[in-house]
Amino acid sequence: MVSRRRFLAHGAALLCAPSLARAGGREVVDVLGNVVRLKAAPQRILLLDASDYYMMAALLPDPGGRIVGWASAARLDLGAQAERLGAVFPEVGGISPDTVSVEAILGLEPDLVVTSAYMSPQTATLAQHLENAGIPVAWSGDYGQSMGPQEKLQRSLGFWGELLDQQARAGELRDQSMARFDALTAAPAPGPLPRVYMEIMTTYDSCCWAAGRAFWGDLFQLAGGDLLAGSDGWGAQLSPEGLLGLNPEVYIATGGNFAPGLQPAIGPGLDPEQGRSGLRKAADRQGLRNSDAVVQGRIHGIWSGLISSPLFGPLLAECLAKWLHPEHFRELDPVMTLAALNRYFPAPLPGPLWASLGEA
CATH class of the missing domain: 3.40.50.1980 (Nitrogenase molybdenum iron protein domain)
Structure with a gap:
């Protein structure tokens, strides 16, 4: 080796x-x-x-x-x-x-x-x-x-x-x-790190699969977040009571094309409003609805495909940083980053690849 x-x-x-x-x-x-x-x-x-x-x-x-x-x-x-x-x-x-x-x-x-x-x-x-x-x-x-x-x-x-x-x-x-x-690593360190519940395999009928440190730890370190990790591996399921006790300040769901009726419909070519509607539904589950993240409206989601290839790593890191520290990283532009990447593909990958509540 x-x-x-x-x-x-x-x-x-x-x-x-x-x-x-x-x-x-x-x-x-x-x-x-x-x-x-x-x-x-x-x-x-x-x-x-x-x-x-x-x-x-x-x-x-x-x-x-x-x-x-x-x-x-x-x-x-x-x-x-x-x-x-x-x-x-x-x-x-x-x-x-x-x-x-x-x-x-x-x-x-x-x-x-x-x-x-x-x-x-x-x-x-x-x-x-x-x-x-x-x-x-x-x-x-x-x-x-x-x-x-x-x-x-x-x-x-x-x-x-x-x-x-x-x-x-x-x-x-x-x-x-x-x-x-x-652009992330050269920026001054952001202020207090918000507690983040990054949910993998988001579905409306179950909860609460927390991302682990194996993949997500480095990304959240770049973005400036305190990952409420489910494990040192890929992830693990928390109880709704356990999640509520952790009281996340930011909630990030994982959506996709695979089963838009069971998860937030966030993915290439899907209706953005359908994705935001799914985020509202996901945030209203037990263990989340009374958390600081939901009360303060810090609710976001990503397309599951963003974790599938190293090519999407910079884009994903920028999205996370903007959500966790919107003022500190206001110069970052994930839309432009996606456009630059799309110039390399034979056909551009359409949005929405991420979503946030409160967007027009």
Whole structure:
């Protein structure tokens, strides 16, 4: 494995340098630091974590020309926008690793399979089966448990830029994205950190899944918030009484396209007013309705897709910072940040990707 220090020290070089040639083939370094040996530049890529589509879409004018199939397509949460964005491919599995079919993968004849630790723990065994069949496997993520958003973004763009021979474009996108993170880190420290209940898997008929520190801790540190974490991992369920006792000052829900009748309808192409109506309904549940967050009207929501790709990290961090410290971070403009990112996609990703009560 390549150490984190060594990888970051050479991150810019990875974006600018060609892949290493070995005996007529090439080698690339994946996000976890593994050296992946390829016979040639891959033309038939299979994504076991469909959220990697966003990286390919940002770096290639026609990402669909290189993708032969995928799994976990539901993670994209694009709803009716999937076909417009060209995000429709043969599926070899669902959203969990136990649904992935080796036979379906082999039938699509990929020359590279890209997976992530999100599809663990069975993915490691699956990867061994594929490698035994002569299909190389690269890793695009670590499930958010050891890398912060800046490091994850740089590693991801380094890997995908090298893999797709798009080092220059990846470097431009890296610089643009890191500038947005730098705007947060360079600002003076904000005042008191508000207590934040970040709810994952928001639904109207249950409560209260609190985000954990594994993914969210670094983001809220950047944004200046005191995350009322459900665990040190991805998250955990609190009781309504327990949540009320914590008395959050800011509430952030997670909505999406997947089940707009059961969760706030926040996602590409959806009606913004429908999303705000969903936020009101979510905030009226036991454990929240009498909290400082609801009484003071500090109620917000995000599209679930914002956590699916490192590309959205700067955008998500800006939204959080604006909500937690609106005066301190008044110069931040998530709308402009999304517009700048959309210039890299073959088709722009439409809003609403976030929502707040009180917006016109």
